[in-house]
Amino acid sequence: MERAEIESKMSELLVDELGLDADKITMDSRFEEDLEVDSLGVVELLMALEDNFGVQIPDEEAEQLSTVGQAVDLVAAKLNA
Amino acid sequence: MTSDVAIVTGASRGIGRAIAIELASRGIAVAVNYAANADKAGDVVAAIEASGGRALAIKADVSDAASVAEMFSVVGEAFGPVTVLVNNAGITDDGLILRMDEEQWDRVIQTNLTSVYLCTKQALRSMIRAKRGRIVNISSVSGVSGNAGQANYAASKAGIIGFTKSVAKEVGSRGITVNAVAPGFINTEMTDALGDAVTERAVGQITLGRLGRPEEVASVVGYLVSDGASYITGQAIVVDGGLAL
Secondary structure: HHHHHHHHHHHHHHHHHHHOOOHHHOOOOOOOOOOOOOHHHHHHHHHHHHHOOOOOOOHHHOOOOHHHHHHHHHHHHHHHH | OOEEEEEEEOOHHHHHHHHHHHHHHHOOOEEEEEEHHHHHHHHOOOOOHHHHOEEEEEOOOOOOOOHHHHHHHHHHHHOOOOEEEOOOOOOOOOOHHOOOOOHHHHHHHHHHHHHHHOOOOHHHHHHHHHOOOOEEEEOHHHHHHHHOOOHHHHHHHHHHHHHHHHHHHHHOOOOOEEEEEEEOOOOOOOHHHHOOOHHHHHHHHHOOOOOOHHHHHHHHHHHOOOHHHHHOOOOEEOOOOOOOO
16 A cells, blocks of 8 residues: 555544644644543554554554554555554 | 333353343343353343333353353344443352362353353443443352352352453443442242251351242342432442351
């Protein structure tokens, strides 16, 4: 999957699953500080990523995520592994 | 709440049966879970359908993750995403602690407490997505006050209360409520097994002077899943006729 495709799918999930405003989402947006996603919201996003991209994201890796771009990197790395 | 879908675990008899019937009477489509007694579960479904309600019987071992996942998938296909979960399934295997073997301990904890974890985890996936949901966990006064000969059962039922409060805090922001109901001595096969002497002694300690009926627990569960209880979460409501006063 192309990175651009992952980015657009990621934005779509953030809007659909977490109810975020599409205009506010950039690759540099931080989940907690910029997008006001709480810890349960991050878990919701992880479940959505696992369901939609067919990847497994262990808790240790999930804990490292703080920006949208990092989540895209992680999914890209998993898909191309 | 006409679009609600409920799973009631251990609903073929006793308190679970009464809860399934109560929820169905409130317009909720009810999955009647059972472990072994297909005939009795079928009777509950028939009783609900005879009153114009919607129900199905679903066999599942609620202490097994794969079995729980399968149950939610079947119920989801039939009725839609689960928005109400009543964790009622429970067993006793009594004995004084000095004579209680690990198998007795494990079986009761698995069936009564691990099942609550497994079903709740599964249910929350769809509830969080729907931003609505009601979970009611059936505890026991044994878990509140303790009971000689029931260390395993009381531990599982007290565990349910701690679990209830923790999960209530985790999902409160999504409009989901999680409560526990702790029945006292209710007239079921489980209390029949205690024998007349134990029952008589228990009745002597009950303020209302009698055992409770399953319907008297079910009506509280019905209330907790209703719109009227929208501001109640993380509570353990004792329904014991004044036993613990």
